[in-house]
Amino acid sequence: MSEQEQLTVSTTVASSGVATVSIVGEIDLVTAPGFRRTVSEALDFGGPVVLDLTKVVFIDSSGLLELHRASESGNAVFVIPPGAMVARVIELGGLSEVLSIFEDVESAQRHAEAHRG
Numbered sequence: 001m002s003e004q005e006q007l008t009v010s011t012t013v014a015s016s017g018v019a020t021v022s023i024v025g026e027i028d029l030v031t032a033p034g035f036r037r038t039v040s041e042a043l044d045f046g047g048p049v050v051l052d053l054t055k056v057v058f059i060d061s062s063g064l065l066e067l068h069r070a071s072e073s074g075n076a077v078f079v080i081p082p083g084a085m086v087a088r089v090i091e092l093g094g095l096s097e098v099l100s101i102f103e104d105v106e107s108a109q110r111h112a113e114a115h116r117g
Contacts, residue, residue: 007031009038017047018112020105024055027063036066043073048112052079052105056086064093071099077108 007025070076077100102108
């Protein structure tokens, strides 16, 4: 299976300047480099970025590393529904205390808009 078949990433930018990156599929050793490029491009705009992980079905340590890198920017917030497989992996990986996590996109976008800086 190719990287493109395993992961789909799309970015939208609201009039408020908040970019939302929607991720569908798997973030793993194969797809992590493409994921990193897309997230880096969104962060390069300088505004807040919401990473919507609600449709991520698998994540490994490569994906966790990329989430940690994105969080280090200070501009990224994450949408991870409670009980999702991704939430459990993030908890086991020790990132739940590091990432700014919200349960839905709207809450994350409101937070990002309020904390533009």
